Amino acid sequence: MSDNRIPGSLLNIIFKSVEDQLGERGLKMLLTQTKLTCYIQNPPPDDDTPTLDMDRFKSAMGAVIELFGEKAARPLLTRWGKLTFDYALESNPTLFGLAGFATKFMSEEGKARFILKRVLKESENLYGVPHVLTETPDAFNIEIQNCFYCGNHKSNQCICWPPVGFWKSMMRWATGKDYDVHETECIAMGAESCKYVIPKKAMA
Numbered sequence: 001m002s003d004n005r006i007p008g009s010l011l012n013i014i015f016k017s018v019e020d021q022l023g024e025r026g027l028k029m030l031l032t033q034t035k036l037t038c039y040i041q042n043p044p045p046d047d048d049t050p051t052l053d054m055d056r057f058k059s060a061m062g063a064v065i066e067l068f069g070e071k072a073a074r075p076l077l078t079r080w081g082k083l084t085f086d087y088a089l090e091s092n093p094t095l096f097g098l099a100g101f102a103t104k105f106m107s108e109e110g111k112a113r114f115i116l117k118r119v120l121k122e123s124e125n126l127y128g129v130p131h132v133l134t135e136t137p138d139a140f141n142i143e144i145q146n147c148f149y150c151g152n153h154k155s156n157q158c159i160c161w162p163p164v165g166f167w168k169s170m171m172r173w174a175t176g177k178d179y180d181v182h183e184t185e186c187i188a189m190g191a192e193s194c195k196y197v198i199p200k201k202a203m204a
């Protein structure tokens with residue numbers, strides 16, 4: 001049984017950001033390296049159709065980081081996260097429209113909490129791995145168990161940039177301000193799961 005989860009639209013977003021940054025040849029190189037050459041002739045469907053299984057997605061993420069190196073992969077994957085949020089916003093007007101309305105008179109912290117809970121639930125459903133939210137007086141803490149962004153890659157730094165880009169964009173959308181979203185523990189560094197912090201105070 002195939003366990004496809006990753007929607008074609010998300011693949012298209014990452015292919016597009018690779019092409020923007022590295023041209024058509026860069027994209028071809030990536031697809032060859034990640035054994036996704038079938039998409040050179042036939043691009044994935046540009047909608048929610050589940051297209052790729054988690055294992056292949058995971059090894060594709062690892063290959064992106066290995067192929068481009070961590071330094072180049074970082075802006076690429078952060079941007080992918082941002083574009084993924086833009087896409088979510090467009091493709092899920094009910095969720096975000098409702099959230100915008102319901103949080104109108106809330107504090108920034110209240111807005112962040114409201115939208116974060118719903119977005120993490122959506123991600124959990126989409127990717128099928130736990131996204132656990134806890135908080136302290138100063139910050140929201142997110143843990144992704146069995147994180148797939150690090151894709152079996154080993155590193156001496158945190159490398160799960162897509163969700164960081166996603167939540168940065170989400171916070172900006174919800175509050176109009178920039179937050180220092182960052183990863184604090186990463187499976188790539190030997191941690192048990194990947195952990196992220198969203199400070200409750202915006203950057204000055």
Ligand SMILES: [Zn+2]
Pocket residue numbers: 147148149150151159160186187188194
């Ligand atoms: Zn990770």
